[in-house]
Amino acid sequence: MIEKTEFKVLDMHCVHCVKHVEESIKKLKGVKKVKIDLESKNVTVYHKDKTKVEEIKEAIVLSGYTPE
Numbered sequence: 001m002i003e004k005t006e007f008k009v010l011d012m013h014c015v016h017c018v019k020h021v022e023e024s025i026k027k028l029k030g031v032k033k034v035k036i037d038l039e040s041k042n043v044t045v046y047h048k049d050k051t052k053v054e055e056i057k058e059a060i061v062l063s064g065y066t067p068e
């Protein structure tokens, strides 16, 4: 089953930030799709139910950003 998890990542400021965050999440097992809207700072992740939300958050933190 595919689940949808959403975060705000307020410290993304440009397309490079978006790329960093996007790529760090895409590396995770079970992640199907990542959608990021720079203007609203919304990050939407479609992933298998086995992928833990903590894992996604951790990937964002490791890429240097702060999920809210």
Ligand SMILES: [Cu+2]
Residues within 6 Å of the ligand: 012, 013, 014, 015, 016, 017, 018
């Ligand atoms: Cu940037």
